[in-house]
Amino acid sequence: MSYLDLRPAVLFDEITDYPAGYRVLVGMHSAAQRIALSMGLERKATRMELLPLLREKLKDLTVIPPVVVQDGPITENVFDGADVDILKFPTPMWHELDGGRYLGTGSATITRDLEEGWVNLGTYRVMIHDSKTIACYICPGRHSHIHRQKFVERGEPCPIAISFGHDPLLFAAASGDVPYGVSEYEWAGGIKGRAIPVIIGEHTGLPIPAHSEIAIEGEVVFSETRPEGPFAEWTGYYGSMQRQEPIIKVKRLMHRNDPIITGVARNRPPNESSFSFAFFRSARIWDYLEVAGVPDVRGVWCHETAGVSPFIVVSIKQRYPGHARQALGAVSSCRDGAHAGRYVIVVDEDIDPSNLADVIWAMSSRSDPAEDIDFLRNCWSSALDPMIPSEEKDYCVNSRALIDACRPYKWKDRFPPVAECSPQLRQEVIPEVESPGAGVKRDSGTWSGGLAPPHPAPCTHTRSPAPRASSPCS
Numbered sequence: 214m215s216y217l218d219l220r221p222a223v224l225f226d227e228i229t230d231y232p233a234g235y236r237v238l239v240g241m242h243s244a245a246q247r248i249a250l251s252m253g254l255e256r257k258a259t260r261m262e263l264l265p266l267l268r269e270k271l272k273d274l275t276v277i278p279p280v281v282v283q284d285g286p287i288t289e290n291v292f293d294g295a296d297v298d299i300l301k302f303p304t305p306m307w308h309e310l311d312g313g314r315y316l317g318t319g320s321a322t323i324t325r326d327l328e329e330g331w332v333n334l335g336t337y338r339v340m341i342h343d344s345k346t347i348a349c350y351i352c353p354g355r356h357s358h359i360h361r362q363k364f365v366e367r368g369e370p371c372p373i374a375i376s377f378g379h380d381p382l383l384f385a386a387a388s389g390d391v392p393y394g395v396s397e398y399e400w401a402g403g404i405k406g407r408a409i410p411v412i413i414g415e416h417t418g419l420p421i422p423a424h425s426e427i428a429i430e431g432e433v434v435f436s437e438t439r440p441e442g443p444f445a446e447w448t449g450y451y452g453s454m455q456r457q458e459p460i461i462k463v464k465r466l467m468h469r470n471d472p473i474i475t476g477v478a479r480n481r482p483p484n485e486s487s488f489s490f491a492f493f494r495s496a497r498i499w500d501y502l503e504v505a506g507v508p509d510v511r512g513v514w515c516h517e518t519a520g521v522s523p524f525i526v527v528s529i530k531q532r533y534p535g536h537a538r539q540a541l542g543a544v545s546s547c548r549d550g551a552h553a554g555r556y557v558i559v560v561d562e563d564i565d566p567s568n569l570a571d572v573i574w575a576m577s578s579r580s581d582p583a584e585d586i587d588f589l590r591n592c593w594s595s596a597l598d599p600m601i602p603s604e605e606k607d608y609c610v611n612s613r614a615l616i617d618a619c620r621p622y623k624w625k626d627r628f629p630p631v632a633e634c635s636p637q638l639r640q641e642v643i644p645e646v647e648s649p650g651a652g653v654k655r656d657s658g659t660w661s662g663g664l665a666p667p668h669p670a671p672c673t674h675t676r677s678p679a680p681r682a683s684s685p686c687s
């Protein structure tokens with residue numbers, strides 16, 4: 214089991230210079246069990262056990278619109294105009310080189326489409342300028358950026374609301390890949406199985422989570438800009454430096470008593486956001502492989518240590534010549550696998566794709582570099598790719614290595630057997646640890662993707678009399 218699967222969440226309280234009870238939560242999604250809890254899934258111990266449940270939950274999701282309520286915890290404290298003081302919260306300076314204090318990291322920025330009326334929630338970083346002024350960095354192409362542009366075209370300020378602490382499910386929705394035109398409120402309602410309660414903001418008419426911890430209403434003023442950033446990016450670097458961004462004037466501040474900021478740091482991976490992204494992206498790539506007609510996929514994992522998209526592993530049960538290369542091609546060309554990628558690796562079904570030790574062993578023992586690594590050039594990259602020098606940021610492409618680390622199909626049945634205890638023998642020796650049919654227990658937990666090839670000469674001499682658990686084959 215990876216340390217990330219068990220990493221605790223930390224709730225900071227009694228922060229110097231702030232009232233006790235004004236808290237900061239980090240790590241809400243740094244463990245598989247807590248992601249399961251947010252998504253209403255059975256709490257499984259390992260990534261590969263949880264992933265199929267997540268895929269099932271996301272499949273054919275029926276969305277549920279939010280329900281408007283008159284008040285909620287968020288209306289416990291309301292401040293307007295001159296009484297607004299956004300500096301009252303213990304906003305962290307997350308990393309030494311950040312350009313300021315960021316109240317919004319695991320936040321949800323709420324905007325409405327001028328023409329179509331639907332409401333978007335997006336996790337975009339929010340920096341504090343002063344007690345009534347903040348800035349939100351939204352990449353071009355993001356749904357709220359499109360909403361904002363429509364106000365720019367009309368020459369009007371854009372109404373905006375931001376929640377800085379909320380149900381982790383809303384964070385999953387706001388930072389996840391909910392399709393354009395679908396509100397994250399509806400998506401989250403579908404996952405929960407009931408409508409998300411919202412209040413209607415008096416200044417903006419925007420729906421705000423009634424159970425939010427801290428929220429603001431305001432407007433983006435395009436005519437006034439101030440420096441924003443830099444801030445640590447998903448790659449683990451400062452990929453973009455300080456830039457001028459339009460300011461947000463805060464008109465109303467609301468918070469519940471003893472509010473909690475839900476923070477998500479983006480330091481060098483693995484980190485909380487790369488871990489939760491890994492789940493959702495791996496689920497989508499697995500779905501895509503099925504649609505693309507790649508049979509017998511046993512697992513997919515986009516590695517949190519690499520920042521998710523640069524290192525993707527797919528496990529298959531090889532069924533025909535070329536199957537492994539088909540999987541590599543499909544992963545590297547689907548949207549989630551194509552953007553900002555670097556390495557795609559295919560492994561056999563006995564390899565847990567989320568276990569780096571397994572994957573490195575497979576690469577080191579089942580691939581011949583000259584034969585089994587193919588390259589794609591001029592692929593879709595990102596301006597945040599630290600390998601692209603600043604003078605080339607207007608044309609961001611990079612290459613891909615596609616690594617076939619499966620046993621060679623031609624002679625896979627003659628491939629040397631694996632030198633380890635078979636699952637059957639293990640089960641007999643330590644039944645209290647291995648439940649029947651549970652598969653091979655490895656560092657990352659129970660992996661049931663497939664079994665290692667049968668041992669030609671199992672240690673039958675250990676069967677009778679009963680073996681000593683510590684040394685069954687001695």
Ligand SMILES: Cc1cc2nc3c(=O)[nH]c(=O)nc-3n(C[C@H](O)[C@H](O)[C@H](O)COP(=O)(O)O)c2cc1C
Nearest residue numbers: 335336337338350351352355356357388389477486
């Ligand atoms: C912790 C965290 C911070 C993020 N910060 C930003 C950001 O500052 N700007 C941005 O455009 N996207 C950021 N993202 C990515 C977006 O949240 C993500 O792409 C989301 O799907 C955008 O929502 P949208 O599709 O509704 O625009 C961040 C994601 C996470 C998990």
